[in-house]
Amino acid sequence: xxxxxxxxxxxxxxxxxxxxxxxxxxxxxxxxxxxxxxxxxxxxxxxxxxxxxxxxxxxxxxxxxxxxxxxxxxxxxxxxxxxxxxxxxxxxxxxxxxxxxxxxxxxxxxx
Amino acid sequence: xxxxxxxxxxxxxxxxxxxxxxxxxxxxxxxxxxxxxxxxxxxxxxxxxxxxxxxxxxxxxxxxxxxxxxxxxxxxxxxxxxxxxxxxxxxxxxxxxx
Amino acid sequence: xxxxxxxxxxxxxxxxxxxxxxxxxxxxxxxxxxxxxxxxxxxxxxxxxxxxxxxxxxxxxxxxxxxxxxxxxxxxxxxxxxxxxxxxxxxxxxxxxxxxxxxxxxxxxxxxxxxxxxxxxxxxxxxxxxxxxxxxxxxxxxxxxx
Numbered sequence: 001x002x003x004x005x006x007x008x009x010x011x012x013x014x015x016x017x018x019x020x021x022x023x024x025x026x027x028x029x030x031x032x033x034x035x036x037x038x039x040x041x042x043x044x045x046x047x048x049x050x051x052x053x054x055x056x057x058x059x060x061x062x063x064x065x066x067x068x069x070x071x072x073x074x075x076x077x078x079x080x081x082x083x084x085x086x087x088x089x090x091x092x093x094x095x096x097x098x099x100x101x102x103x104x105x106x107x108x109x110x111x
Numbered sequence: 112x113x114x115x116x117x118x119x120x121x122x123x124x125x126x127x128x129x130x131x132x133x134x135x136x137x138x139x140x141x142x143x144x145x146x147x148x149x150x151x152x153x154x155x156x157x158x159x160x161x162x163x164x165x166x167x168x169x170x171x172x173x174x175x176x177x178x179x180x181x182x183x184x185x186x187x188x189x190x191x192x193x194x195x196x197x198x199x200x201x202x203x204x205x206x207x208x209x
Numbered sequence: 210x211x212x213x214x215x216x217x218x219x220x221x222x223x224x225x226x227x228x229x230x231x232x233x234x235x236x237x238x239x240x241x242x243x244x245x246x247x248x249x250x251x252x253x254x255x256x257x258x259x260x261x262x263x264x265x266x267x268x269x270x271x272x273x274x275x276x277x278x279x280x281x282x283x284x285x286x287x288x289x290x291x292x293x294x295x296x297x298x299x300x301x302x303x304x305x306x307x308x309x310x311x312x313x314x315x316x317x318x319x320x321x322x323x324x325x326x327x328x329x330x331x332x333x334x335x336x337x338x339x340x341x342x343x344x345x346x347x348x349x350x351x352x353x354x355x
Contacts, residue, residue, distance in 0.1 A: 006182075017172055017346065020215060021280055024222075024339045024343060025280050027222055027332075027335045028218045028221055028282050029260055029281055029282075031226070031329075031332055032260050032283050038281075078338065081338060082342070085342040085345055088349060089346075092349045092350060092352065099181050099353075103185060103188060106188045106189050172350075180354075181354075
């Protein structure tokens with residue numbers, strides 16, 4: 001609990017990590033019969049995380065199902081993979097500069 | 112004719128009431144200091160727990176552990192700087208000519 | 210499960226796709242094989258994929274017992290061998306021809322399996338990309354320490 005910004009950033013990083021894990025699972029099971037794509041409702045999870053809830057995987061509507069019951073769309077997963085990686089990157093970078101800013105404030109300009 | 116000089120009535124100084132002793136009551140500053148030390152302790156414990164969980168392979172994200180250690184480090188730095196400032200202020204006061 | 214578990218998931222995906230590709234290659238190579246050690250023509254093989262929960266590489270049994278989140282990896286549950294009757298082709302001069310001149314040929318369509326092979330390759334690449342992305346995220350976290 002340093003300040004609200006770092007707390008929010010940490011929650012954000014947690015959620016993006018969780019989402020990326022689901023994407024990895026979806027990709028691994030892209031050819032598994034009967035497997036359904038899993039995802040995270042980001043807005044809802046972020047709000048619930050503020051109250052101390054943990055993220056939950058949900059099924060994704062609007063995906064077409066193949067003959068064997070599998071509905072994984074590799075293009076969608078590839079896009080999410082890149083997006084999550086970038087978001088995590090941004091959050092980590094912001095976090096890093098936030099921490100060094102606080103450190104500088106504490107040390108009064110001399111480190 | 113000049114009036115005779117009467118006795119000089121001594122000036123009575125108003126009695127200076129001593130300040131009521133506040134020695135037994137924790138002052139604001141002490142509260143702040145104790146609070147800071149407690150926070151520091153809890154952050155440290157948090158960080159140690161997090162590292163422990165991560166090392167033993169429990170359900171702990173790497174960035175959570177790293178952030179916990181960073182926060183503990185920041186809290187420590189803050190505590191250290193506050194302590195330095197307090198010591199400096201004390202020494203300043205001691206240097207004052209009485 | 211930490212991000213490290215996601216690495217295990219991607220690894221399981223790569224392994225499964227490798228097995229699938231190996232079987233497809235075997236099918237294609239044996240599309241004309243009329244003689245096998247078990248007798249009869251070659252029977253095509255397919256990998257059966259199934260979802261398998263994975264724990265982290267460092268994870269403990271305790272974590273699973275405590276209801277920690279399990280990630281879905283994939284594994285090859287088994288190899289299904291084609292049990293259909295083999296195709297019969299009329300080739301009277303063939304050494305394996307039966308009395309009527311028909312040879313039992315494997316029910317393998319090489320074109321179909323080659324397309325499948327491309328798909329397996331694409332899935333394999335996707336798993337590699339996933340593993341790489343997750344690894345980058347982990348490295349970025351470590352970067353916070355500097």
